[in-house]
Amino acid sequence: MYRLVLFYLNPLLFVLAMIDQPIVIYTIIRHSPSNLKALKAVLLNTSCFQISHSISSFLTQFRQVSNLTPVEIWSYGPIRHQEAYICYILYHILQTSAMVSGLSAFLTIYMKYDAAKYVIPSRNRVRRVVVVLVLLVAVSVACEIILIFIQSLPTEIRENYRQINQNTTEHANIGFVDLRVIPSRINHTIISFQVFAFPILTFYLRRSIFSQVVPGNDDRVSIAKREQTKTFLNGLTIQVMLPVVVLVPVFFGQLLALVTKGEFLLQQYLIFVLPVLPTVCDPMITLYFVTPYRKQVKIWLRMKNETTRQPSPSAFIVT
Secondary structure, eight states: OHHHHHHHHHHHHHHHHHHHHHHHHHHHHHHOOGGGHHHHHHHHHHHHHHHHHHHHHHHHOEEEETTSSSEEEEEOSGGGGSOHHHHHHHHHHHHHHHHHHHHHHHHHHHHHHHHHHOSSOOHHHHHHHHHHHHHHHHHHHHHHHHHHHHHTSSHHHHHHHHHHTSOOSSOEEEEEEOTTSHHHHHHHHHHHHHHHHHHHHHHHHHHHHHHHHSTTSOTTSOHHHHHHHHHHHHHHHHHHHHHHHHHHHHHHHHHHHHHHOOOOHHHHHHHHHGGGHHHHHHHHHHHHHSHHHHHHHHHHTTSSOOOOOOOOOOSOOOO
C-alpha cells in the first residue's frame, strides 16, 4: 500500500514544486524592492536548494530500512538503475539541500531580529551568524564527502553493490548509515541539532522582535509597519517550523526502530517524503507573507489595480 501511494505522491510533489519554485524565483528577481536586497539573496538561496532537494528526492525516492544493522538505504526512484554510488551521492545532496534551505529560513528571521533590535544595523553581527551557519554546512559536507569516498567509491564496494543490485525492478540497495562511523555520527548530530534546537532559537528571536514593534515601544514604528512585520514573521515562523513538524515524528520513529529493531514502514518511507513538503509550501508562504510579493500576485490575479509604485514601509530593511 505504501508503495502504491508513493508511486503517485512523489511525482505529484515534484510537479507542484517545479511549478511553485520558478514562480517565486521570478517574483523575487523581478519584484523585490531595493530595500530587500538581503532578503532577496536569502530567499533565492532557499529556492535554489529546495529545487535541488525536490529533484533529488524524485529521482531517488529513498527508503531507510531502520530495522537492519547497519541501516540500509533503498532507492525506488528512476535513478535506481544506475550504479549505487551515484544514488549514494544524491542521497547526500538531498540531505545538504534540505539542511541549507532550513538554515536560510533561520537566517532570515535572525536578520529581521538584528534590524528590529538595534537602532544602527551592523553587518558584522549578521556576518558572524552567517559564518556559524556556513561552518555547520561545511562540516556536514566534509563528513558526507568522506563517507562517499570510504563507503561508496572503492572498487570492491562498487563491485559488491553491482552483485547485490543485479535485479533493480523494484528497488536498489545504494548504501547504509552506520552511526559507529565518526563522520556519519557527526553528520547525524548536526542534522539533529538543526531539527530540535533551531525552532527554539526561532521562537526566542520571534518573541524578541515582537517586543520591539508592539504599540508604544517606538513611536517611529508605524502601525502599518508593525502589521507588516507581524505578517512577515508569521510566515517565517511557519517556514522554520514546517520541517520540524514533519521531521520530529519520523526522527522519534527512527530512534524507536534503532532501539527495538522493529520494522516501522511508515517511518521508513516518510523520513524522505515529508521533508519534500516545504519545497511545495514555502513558495506559497513567501508569496503570501512578504507584502511586495503578495501585492504583485494580487495584480496578476486582477485583484488589485497596478498603479505607480511607491516604496512601501517594508517589514524587512537590511541591505
